[in-house]
Amino acid sequence: MKKRLERMVGEALAACMEKGTLAAAELPAVEIELTKDAAHGDYATNAAMMLASRLKMNPRRIAEALIAELADPGGVVARTEIAGPGFINFFIREGFWATLLEAVEREGAGYGRLDFGAGKRVQVEFVSANPTGPLHIGHARGAVVGDAVAAVLAACGYAVEREYYINDAGNQMHNLGRSVLARCRELDGGDAPFPENGYQGEYIRELAREVLAREGRRCLDEAEGEAIPRLTDHAGGVILDGIKDDLKAFGIVFDRYFSERTLYENDGVAKLLAALEAQGFIYREDGTLWFRTTAFGDEKDRVVIRQNGEPTYFAADIAYHKNKFERGFDTVIDVWGADHHGYIPRMHAGVQALGYPKEALRVILVQLVNLLRDGKPVAMSTRSGEFVTLRQVVDEVGRDAARYNFLMRRSDSHLDFDLEVAKRQSNDNPVYYVQYAHARICGILKTAAEKGVAVPAYGQAALERLTLPEEAALIKTLIRLPEVIEGAARNLEPHRLTFYLNELAGLFHSYYNKNKVVSEDGDLTGARLFLVRAVQTVLANVLGLLGVSAPERM
RNA sequence: GCGCCCAUAGCUCAGCUGGAUAGAGCACCAGACUACGAAUCUGGGGGCCGCAGGUUCGAAUCCUGCUGGGCGCACCA
Structure with missing residues (x-):
């Protein structure tokens, strides 16, 4: 329109x-x-x-x-x-609005889908937590935002892939192996000191128990240089499997898990750095290799190879993004914690040095979640292993409520997540407000069917009977959906969809309370059933994009 | 000290890239089930859009300065 x-x-x-x-x-x-x-x-x-x-x-x-x-x-x-x-x-012209409902009926579950993406390939990389422990509540928000952005882009005709980058090459993984080994020794009765930067969560102890039960004293007897890498691999694998399970329970499935380690195969990182050096983007100083990110507006140059010869995380990240673009993605979207914002100029510099436009990499910053229970902060400490896991949240408040809550604000604004409020099935909780609207409509359609009244097809519905201002408002809101989806996609702002849903559900509830859908007036009943079913379709479509269910009964 | 983000109703937040009288939920007060589902609805109070300038027909939105808060400023990830 x-x-x-x-x-x-x-x-x-x-x-x-x-x-x-x-x-x-x-x-x-x-x-x-x-x-x-x-x-x-x-x-x-x-x-x-x-x-x-x-x-x-x-x-x-x-x-x-x-x-x-x-x-x-x-x-x-x-x-x-x-x-x-x-x-x-x-x-x-009055009466014109209703003619636009034809599209809702015709396109059904596909109503709201657009094609301006024109099949361009987009990758959304998100979560990407080290497999050193289970996902916690802090990861959940980024997970939902990334997933919803991917879904919205897909609805706009982009060919979207969801990817998880496994940071399995650095010190953190080494610390994981050391932590497991330390727990093995402890269980064996030794009093070896726990590593300073080790992971203290109970899950490490469980891993250690499992290792000892399976392979006896092997890790205790062999040299640390043998044991730690082996335990690292094993623990990382087990933890990653757990992460995948947790994500699946949260409704998130990745197309690909990309291992940082594979970047180092065949000297991939070293060769890339050599190529960049040949182009003048890299220089040597004080026994280290520096990337000239200031050439692209960064505030200082960045180290890529440390004095000890180890590449930095940034070096691997350049290689990773090169890999992404070489796989043919037109646009690459990274979802990061907001505390990494200082990393953006550096990464944009890397992308440009690789010969791609800055705009080819878009970064979504997701602010940290403030976890509460009944208004009181819940202590979270990763180091000590005291944290609320994603799994616990899904089990406690449910997948729908958790997902919806994380999408209710702009991702770059702080979010309070109260476990008690989120699980309360009341009007404090917008997800139920929206789902209830959907369930209510299902109830109406069922009642109508029981009375032998069918929803008429577009050509048969007397839509000119929809003359109330509330009806016009509903119709206008319904036909706005494509614009809302387009705006959410272009700005990478899925929260616009939750606001839209709240608005639509509100209009419907109000309309419902004031007017009877199924009445003695056959034409009017038919027209209203048609309208109400269009509302149902739109609610279900948008909830679907957000990965939230649209229940028929509650 | 330098950089990025934020500041909107008592609370939590929207505000569609500069539009007409700034919105929603919660909380508070008063009401609505003999009707398709009351997890709902109706009405009400509530605001110097942090402060001060500037840009123009027009600013919560853009620019500058200030105040106050968050986060960065690694040869960590």
């Missing part, structure tokens, strides 16, 4: 310039927006005011010229008016 009006205004402008009523000028971009106030019509454009300064003309005069050339072959616009400083307000 919006696009239709945009086109009309654009064409009117072209006609004006051709006829000379308006001097030639470039129109920045026709902007049409829904009005907040019904007195301003249904849509409005500020085109005339945008043009005023360029053409040095009174905006109202420009508006008059535009309206004179406005062609409306479909007869959609009932009338226009010029208001305020130069807005053009469009009043849509």
Whole structure:
């Protein structure tokens, strides 16, 4: 609808310039927006005011010229008016709105899907936690945001892949192996000191018990140089399997798990650095290798090979992103914790040095979650192993409530997550508000069916009977869905969908309380059933994008 | 000290890339089930959009400075 009006205004402008009523000028971009106030019509454009300064003309005069050339072959616009400083307000013909519901019926579960992605390949990389322990609540938010962004992009016609980067090459993994070994010795009765940066969670002890039961004293007898790498691999594998299970229970499935270690195979990282050095992006100083990230706006150059000869995480990350682009992704999206924001200029520098545009890498920052129980903070300490796991949250509050809660705010704003509120099945909890609307509609349709009333097909429904303002508001909200999805996709902001759902559910609940859907009036009943089923379709489609169920009963 | 993010109702937050009278939920107060599901709805109070300037037809939104909070500033990941 919006696009239709945009086109009309654009064409009117072209006609004006051709006829000379308006001097030639470039129109920045026709902007049409829904009005907040019904007195301003249904849509409005500020085109005339945008043009005023360029053409040095009174905006109202420009508006008059535009309206004179406005062609409306479909007869959609009932009338226009010029208001305020130069807005053009469009009043849509009454009864036209309902015709747009045809698309909801025709497209059904696919309503809201778009194709502007045009099959371009996008990778979303998220979670990517070291397999040194189970996922905790802090990972959950990034997991849901990444998953929802991927789903929204897929709905817009992008070919999306979800990827998890396994940091299995660094010190953290080494610490994991040392921690397991230390617990093995402890269980054996030794009093070996626990490593300083070790992982103290109970799960390490369980791993140690399992290792001892399976292979006896082997890890205790062999040299540390043998035992630690072996225990690291084993523990990492077991923990990663657990992570995959937890994610699956949370409704998240990755297309690929990418191991950092594979980047080092065949000297991959070293060769890449050599190539970059040949291009002048890398130099040697003080026995280390430096990446000239300042050439791309970073505040200082960054080390890629340390004095001890070990590559930094950044070195591997450049290689990883090179790998991503070589796999043919047009755009790569990284979901990071907000505490890594300082890393962005560096990574953008890396991408540009590799020869790709800065925009090819987009980073979503996800703020930390403040975990509460009944308003009181829950202590979280990764080091000590005292933390609430993702699994516990899913078990306690449920997958739907957990996912919805993490999507209710912009990802870069702080989020309080209260376990008690999230699991309470009450009006404190928006997920149930939305799901209830869906379940309610299912109930209505069931009641109607029991009375032998079927939902009519589009051509048979007397949609002209939908004359109430609430009905118009519902219809307008339904047909806005594509815009909302497009906005969420372009801005990588899935929270827009939860706000949209709350709005739609609110309109429906209000409508429901005021008006009877199934009545004695056959035509009206049919029209309302048609409308209500469209609401059901949209609720289900959007909930589906967010990975939240749309229950028929609650 | 330098950089990034944030500051909107009592609380938690939206505000569609500059639009018309700034919104929602919670909390508080008063109401609505003999009707398709009350996990719902209706009404009400509540605001210097942190402060001060600037840009223009027009600013919560863009620019500068200040105040206050978060986070970065590794040869950690």
